[in-house]
Amino acid sequence: MNNLDRLDRRILNLMQNDFPLTTQPYLDMARKLDISEEEVLTRIQAMKQRGIIRRTGAILDSRKMGFYSTLCACRVKEEQIDKVAAIINAQKGVTHNYVRDHYYNIWFTLTAPSQDEARKIIKNVEQIAGVKILIMPAIKTYKIKVSLNMGENNED
Amino acid sequence: MKTRDINREIIRFVQGDIPVESRPFASLAERLNLSEKEIVERIRDLRDQGVIRRFAAILRHYNAGFKVNAMVAWKVAVADADRVGTIMAGFDEVSHCYLREVPAEFGYNLFSMIHARSTEQINTLLEELAFRTGISDYMIIKSIRELKKVSMEYV
Numbered sequence: 472m473n474n475l476d477r478l479d480r481r482i483l484n485l486m487q488n489d490f491p492l493t494t495q496p497y498l499d500m501a502r503k504l505d506i507s508e509e510e511v512l513t514r515i516q517a518m519k520q521r522g523i524i525r526r527t528g529a530i531l532d533s534r535k536m537g538f539y540s541t542l543c544a545c546r547v548k549e550e551q552i553d554k555v556a557a558i559i560n561a562q563k564g565v566t567h568n569y570v571r572d573h574y575y576n577i578w579f580t581l582t583a584p585s586q587d588e589a590r591k592i593i594k595n596v597e598q599i600a601g602v603k604i605l606i607m608p609a610i611k612t613y614k615i616k617v618s619l620n621m622g623e624n625n626e627d
Numbered sequence: 628m629k630t631r632d633i634n635r636e637i638i639r640f641v642q643g644d645i646p647v648e649s650r651p652f653a654s655l656a657e658r659l660n661l662s663e664k665e666i667v668e669r670i671r672d673l674r675d676q677g678v679i680r681r682f683a684a685i686l687r688h689y690n691a692g693f694k695v696n697a698m699v700a701w702k703v704a705v706a707d708a709d710r711v712g713t714i715m716a717g718f719d720e721v722s723h724c725y726l727r728e729v730p731a732e733f734g735y736n737l738f739s740m741i742h743a744r745s746t747e748q749i750n751t752l753l754e755e756l757a758f759r760t761g762i763s764d765y766m767i768i769k770s771i772r773e774l775k776k777v778s779m780e781y782v
Contacts, residue, residue: 475692483691486684492671494663495649508649515647522690526644526778529670529679536638536678536781542727542738556774568774571698578698578768582779605733609725613712615680617722619691619742 475523478504480621482514486527487618530615533582539589540564540582541608544575547600552577555600562592575605633659637669639782641679685778693742697749699756700735702764708737711760715739720752735766 475483481504491499497515501508518524533540547555552570559565559579568579583589593604628636636659645651656663673679688696703711708726715724715737723740739756743749749767757763 483684483686487686488683490683492667492674492682494652494667496651497647497649512647512649519647522687525685525687527647527684528643528645528682528778529638529641529673530681530683530685531638531642531779531781532677532680533779533781535676538779538781560775564779565775566777566779568776569770570772570774572769572771573766577774579775605730607727607729607733607738610728611708611712611726613709613724613726614716614721615723617685617742618683618719619686619688619693620719621691 475518475621477623478506479514479518480623482511483518483523483619483621484623486515486524490527538582538584539586539608540580541589541606542578542580543593543607544573544578544605545600545602546575547577547602555602558596558600562596564589564592628659633661634669634673635782637666637673638678641670641682642778642781688742693744695743695746695749696770697741697743698768698770699739699741699753700766700768701737701739701760701762702735703737703762705736711737711762714760715756718752718756720748721756735764737762 482500485500485503490496493499497511498508501511504511515524555577556568559568559577562581564582565579566582568577570576571578581589581592583592593606597604637655640655650663652663652666656666670679670682674682701711705726712724712726715721720741720743721739722742725738727736727738729736741749741752743752757765
């Protein structure tokens with residue numbers, strides 16, 4: 472499995488679920504895993520280089536930061552996808568954007584300092600790209616927790 | 628520097644990628660003229676206030692072996708959404724679950740994001756979710772191509 476050995480997978484699970492918020496987090500991780508801090512750092516560095524770890528840091532609550540966010544979708548002709556995607560991607564608050572297998576084939580998320588600001592951005596994209604955008608903000612959040620279970624107990 | 632400005636600097640630092648070194652907060656502490664302990668305490672405060680939802684590593688799903696992801700939209704009566712959302716949130720493979728305001732003509736209002744190692748695993752999970760919630764009207768909105776994926780820069 473991507474040549475991740477059991478220790479790598481234990482490190483990944485720990486970093487995803489129980490990252491120590493201390494002045495020397497990697498030392499604390501090392502103690503928990505019963506290895507040296509050097510080994511923790513080397514392995515994390517390697518997994519970043521291999522593109523397994525995207526980043527380590529805070530996941531902020533957009534609402535508590537005073538921001539508005541929404542899911543958006545639009546229907547675009549196949550041959551226009553790249554052109555429209557470039558217009559959408561150029562917006563600073565667009566964090567995720569995917570071509571999807573659906574009647575609406577482009578789906579993206581937009582985060583903006585206010586609802587008004589978001590509306591302005593959407594209207595602007597609609598005008599430049601010549602598309603109609605569906606706006607689907609969350610009313611209730613039941614879960615936001617991306618944690619991929621790396622299966623550290625598997626022997627493979 | 629005022630507390631607000633210090634927190635702003637801290638958020639600017641932690642919204643990105645902290646350095647992989649023994650004392651990752653040392654450079655920030657020096658710049659803000661605080662101790663590393665004070666920095667960590669402030670990060671913890673922000674977490675306790677819920678401004679920081681979590682402090683963790685974020686993996687690239689695909690490279691970590693989770694080759695398939697599906698956005699699944701379920702048609703749920705708004706009055707029933709809390710029950711359904713709570714059941715779905717209990718599954719490890721469900722990373723996000725929201726009730727959304729959607730145009731009436733679309734109608735699928737409860738969104739769940741699922742990460743799995745294979746399409747078979749997704750299908751099995753969907754059957755289980757449908758069985759456990761009693762909701763059978765759903766659509767899988769699979770991603771074909773990633774166009775953009777970044778972390779939000781708030782400050």
